Amino acid sequence: MSVAQNASALRIALVGNPNCGKTALFNRLTGSRQKVANYAGVTVERKEGQFVSPAGRTVRILDLPGAYSLHSASLDEAITREVCMGQRPGEARPDLLVSVVDATNLRLHLRFVLELRRLGLPMVVVLNMSDAAARRGIVIDRDALSQALGVPVVQTVAVKRDGAAALVKLFDETLPPAPPAQPLDSVSELDTHAEVKRLLDAAVTMPTRTARFDDAVDRVVLHPVFGLVILAVLLFFMFQAVFSWAEPMMDGIEAGVHFFGEWVGGMMPDGMLKSLLVDGLIAGLGSVIVFLPQILILFLFILTLEESGYLPRAAFLLDRLMMSAGLSGRSFIPLLSSFACAIPGIMATRTIQDPRDRLTTILVAPLMTCSARLPVYALLIGAFIPERTVAGLFNLQGLVLFVLYVAGIVSALLVAYVLKWFRRDRTDHPLLMELPSYRVPNPRDIGIGLWERARIFLARVGKVILTLTVLLWFLATFPSPPEGATMPPIDYSFAGMIGRALEHVFAPIGFNWQICIALVPGLAAREVAVGALATVYALSGSDDAVAVQLAPMIAAQWSLATALSLLAWYVFAPQCISTLAVIRRETNSWKVMAASAAYLAGLAYLASFITYRVALALT
Amino acid sequence: MRLSELPRRTVAIVKSVDDATPNDPVARRLRDLGFVPGESVQIVTFGPFGKDPLVAQVGYTRFALRRSEAGRIAVEVATATVSSIAPAGQAGTADTADASGSDAQRIA
Numbered sequence: 012m013s014v015a016q017n018a019s020a021l022r023i024a025l026v027g028n029p030n031c032g033k034t035a036l037f038n039r040l041t042g043s044r045q046k047v048a049n050y051a052g053v054t055v056e057r058k059e060g061q062f063v064s065p066a067g068r069t070v071r072i073l074d075l076p077g078a079y080s081l082h083s084a085s086l087d088e089a090i091t092r093e094v095c096m097g098q099r100p101g102e103a104r105p106d107l108l109v110s111v112v113d114a115t116n117l118r119l120h121l122r123f124v125l126e127l128r129r130l131g132l133p134m135v136v137v138l139n140m141s142d143a144a145a146r147r148g149i150v151i152d153r154d155a156l157s158q159a160l161g162v163p164v165v166q167t168v169a170v171k172r173d174g175a176a177a178l179v180k181l182f183d184e185t186l187p188p189a190p191p192a193q194p195l196d197s198v199s200e201l202d203t204h205a206e207v208k209r210l211l212d213a214a215v216t217m218p219t220r221t222a223r224f225d226d227a228v229d230r231v232v233l234h235p236v237f238g239l240v241i242l243a244v245l246l247f248f249m250f251q252a253v254f255s256w257a258e259p260m261m262d263g264i265e266a267g268v269h270f271f272g273e274w275v276g277g278m279m280p281d282g283m284l285k286s287l288l289v290d291g292l293i294a295g296l297g298s299v300i301v302f303l304p305q306i307l308i309l310f311l312f313i314l315t316l317e318e319s320g321y322l323p324r325a326a327f328l329l330d331r332l333m334m335s336a337g338l339s340g341r342s343f344i345p346l347l348s349s350f351a352c353a354i355p356g357i358m359a360t361r362t363i364q365d366p367r368d369r370l371t372t373i374l375v376a377p378l379m380t381c382s383a384r385l386p387v388y389a390l391l392i393g394a395f396i397p398e399r400t401v402a403g404l405f406n407l408q409g410l411v412l413f414v415l416y417v418a419g420i421v422s423a424l425l426v427a428y429v430l431k432w433f434r435r436d437r438t439d440h441p442l443l444m445e446l447p448s449y450r451v452p453n454p455r456d457i458g459i460g461l462w463e464r465a466r467i468f469l470a471r472v473g474k475v476i477l478t479l480t481v482l483l484w485f486l487a488t489f490p491s492p493p494e495g496a497t498m499p500p501i502d503y504s505f506a507g508m509i510g511r512a513l514e515h516v517f518a519p520i521g522f523n524w525q526i527c528i529a530l531v532p533g534l535a536a537r538e539v540a541v542g543a544l545a546t547v548y549a550l551s552g553s554d555d556a557v558a559v560q561l562a563p564m565i566a567a568q569w570s571l572a573t574a575l576s577l578l579a580w581y582v583f584a585p586q587c588i589s590t591l592a593v594i595r596r597e598t599n600s601w602k603v604m605a606a607s608a609a610y611l612a613g614l615a616y617l618a619s620f621i622t623y624r625v626a627l628a629l630t
Numbered sequence: 631m632r633l634s635e636l637p638r639r640t641v642a643i644v645k646s647v648d649d650a651t652p653n654d655p656v657a658r659r660l661r662d663l664g665f666v667p668g669e670s671v672q673i674v675t676f677g678p679f680g681k682d683p684l685v686a687q688v689g690y691t692r693f694a695l696r697r698s699e700a701g702r703i704a705v706e707v708a709t710a711t712v713s714s715i716a717p718a719g720q721a722g723t724a725d726t727a728d729a730s731g732s733d734a735q736r737i738a
Contacts, residue, residue: 079659079662079663080659080662082655082658082659082662084655084659115690116690116691117690118664118689118690118691119663119664119689119690119691122662122664200658200661200662200666201666201667204664204666204668204669225692226674229674229675229685229692230675233674233675233685234675235675235676235677235678236678238678239678323694326694327677327683327685327694328677328678330677330682330683330694330696331677331678331679331680331682331683332679334696340683340694441655441656441659441696441699442683442694442695442696442699443656443659443660443663443693443694443695443699444693444694445663445691445692445693446685446692446693446694
C-alpha cells in the first residue's frame with residue numbers, strides 16, 4: 012500500500028503543530044475553499060486536495076489535523092498519528108511528509124519535526140510564515156538547518172500568491188532520501204529538547220524572546236478586569252451589530268422579493284400554478300433569504316475573532332467559570348461556533364481532550380442560539396417588540412435579542428452543572444492550551460469563509476427548504492374546500508387537519524394551529540418555520556395575501572403571550588434533524604441522541620408553558 | 631518551588647515535571663510542549679477568577695494551564711545570567727527581572 016496505485020500521483024501529507032498555518036498552505040496549494048482559523052485544532056476533518064505540478068505531475072495532498080506530538084492526547088492527534096504510521100484503515104501511508112513549522116515559533120515546532128523524522132518517511136520541512144519571522148528580525152540559515160536535520164528545508168508564505176513556489180518546485184524533483192526509521196520512544200524528551208536547542212544555536216538568530224506586540228496586547232486583553240470587560244463589550248457589540256447593520260440590506264431584499272412576487276403574479280393567470288409560485292415559493296423562500304445579511308454579519312465576527320487568535324484568550328478568561336459549571340475553557344470555542352450552527356460546533360468538540368467534558372459540551376451545544384433560530388427571533392421581535400431606544404443608548408429590539416441569547420447560555424450552564432452531578436469519575440481535567448500569536452485576519456480567508464457560509468445557507472434554502480415549502484403548500488392546498496365553504500380554504504386542507512390535531516398538545520402553551528403546522532417542517536430546519544408561517548398565512552388570506560407582510564399579520568392575530576411563548580420555545584427548541592444526526596455520529600450512541608432530544612423538548616415545553624402563563628397573567 | 635507558586639513576571643528555570651499518576655498523560659504533554667529541565671519559564675498573568683488558570687510562557691510560546699497542571703512543574707527562580715534571554719516585557723519588566731536575579735544570586 013505504500014506506493015500509490017497511480018504510479019505518477021505523488022501522495023503527500025501536511026503535518027504540523029496547531030497554528031502553523033498548515034490549512035492556509037493547503038488552500039494555497041490546492042485552491043480549495045475551506046475554513047482557515049487560528050485556534051488550536053481547527054482541522055478536525057479529513058481534507059484532501061489535488062493539483063498538477065508545473066512538470067505535469069499529479070500531487071494528492073492530505074491535510075492532517077494539527078498535532079503537538081505523536082503521543083496523541085485527542086481524537087485529532089490520534090488520526091494524525093495513525094495516518095503517519097500507516098495504521099489508519101483505508102488510508103495509504105503518504106509518500107512524502109511535508110512537515111510545516113511556524114518560522115516564528117521554531118522552538119516548539121522543531122520538536123515535532125524531530126519526532127516525525129523518526130518515522131523514516133521521506134520528508135520536507137516547510138518554514139511557513141517566513142515573512143512574519145523576517146519582520147521580527149528572526150534570521151534562519153536554511154542550509155545549516157537542512158544540513159543538521161538531514162532533510163530539505165524550504166520557505167513559504169502561505170497567505171501570499173506564489174508563496175508556496177519553492178515547495179511546489181520540490182514536488183517535481185526526486186523524493187529526498189528517507190531518514191533512518193527509529194522507534195518513537197528511542198530518544199528521551201530531554202534529549203529531543205536538547206537537540207532542538209542545538210538546531211536553534213546552529214541555524215537561527217533570534218533578536219527578542221517574543222513579539223512585543225503580543226505582550227502589549229495580552230497585558231490588556233488578559234487583564235482580570237479589563238479583559239472580562241472587553242469580552243463582554245465585544246459579545247454585546249456583536250449581537251447589536253447583527254440587528255442594526257443588517258437592517259438596510261434586509262429592507263432591500265424584502266422590497267426585492269415583494270416586487271418580484273407581484274411581477275410574477277401579474278404575469279400569470281389566477282390558478283393553481285400561480286398559487287404555488289407566489290404563495291408557496293416566493294413567499295416561503297423570500298421570508299428566509301431575508302435573514303442572510305444577519306447570518307453573514309454573525310459569521311463575520313466569529314471568523315474574524317477566530318483568525319485573530321483572540322478565541323483561546325477568551326477561553327482562558329472563562330475557563331474557571333465554565334469549569335465550575337462542569338465544562339472547560341476549551342468548550343468555549345465549540346460553543347461559540349454553535350451560535351452560528353450547532354453542527355460545526357459539535358464537530359469542533361473533537362479538540363476537547365477529556366471525554367467527559369466533550370460529552371457535556373455536545374449535550375449543551377444545541378442550547379446556544381444558532382443562526383437558524385435568528386429568522387424566528389427576528390420575525391417575532393420585529394412584530395411584537397416596539398422599536399425604541401432604551402436608556403438613550405440601546406435598541407430595545409437588540410436588547411431583547413441579547414436576552415434571548417443570554418437565556419440560552421444560562422440554561423446551557425445550568426444543564427452542564429446538573430450533568431456534573433451524574434458523573435462518577437471526578438479526576439481533574441486538563442486545560443493545557445496554546446495561546447497563539449495575534450494575527451491580522453487575512454481578508455481573503457475571511458471572504459472565503461463568508462462565501463462558504465452564504466453558499467451553505469442558500470443551498471439549504473434551495474434544497475431542504477424549497478422541498479419542504481412545496482410539500483407544505485401541497486398539504487395546505489389540498490383537499491380543496493367543499494362547495495359553499497365559509498372559512499378560508501386552508502381550514503379544510505391536510506395541513507389544517509394536522510395543525511388542529513397538534514393544537515390539542517400545544518394549546519396549553521398558547522400556540523394556535525398555524526404555529527403547530529409550522530413546527531413540523533421546523534424540525535427539519537428551524538428557519539423553515541418562518542417560511543412555513545408565511546405560506547400558511549398567505550394561503551389563509553385573500554388572493555393578494557402576498558402583498559400583506561407576515562410580521563404585521565401575526566402582530567394583529569397573535570397575543571403578546573403567544574409570541575413570547577414561541578420565543579421561549581425556540582430558546583430550547585427541539586433541534587433540527589441534522590443536529591441530532593451529528594450528535595449520533597459524534598457520540599456513536601443512539602442513547603445520547605435520544606436523551607438530548609428528549610431533554611430539549613421537555614425544557615422547551617416547560618419554558619413556554621411558564622412564559623405563556625406568566626405573560627397571560629400580566630397582560 | 632512549584633510553577634503554581636511562582637509570582638507573576640518572575641523568570642524561573644524548570645527543574646522537573648513530575649507525574650501525578652504513573653504514566654501521567656498531562657505530565658507527558660507538558661514535556662512535549664517544552665516544559666523540560668533547563669528551560670526558562672515565567673507566569674504572564676493569572677485568570678480573573680481565583681487566579682486560575684494561569685498563562686505561562688516557556689520559550690516563545692504562551693500556554694494556559696490550570697493550577698493543578700502547573701503544580702506538576704518544579705521550578706527555581708532564575709539568576710540574571712542564566713536567563714540570558716530577557717523576559718518578554720521589555721523596559722517595564724527589566725527592573726523586576728534584575729531585582730529577582732540579584733536576590734537569587736545573594737541566596738546562592
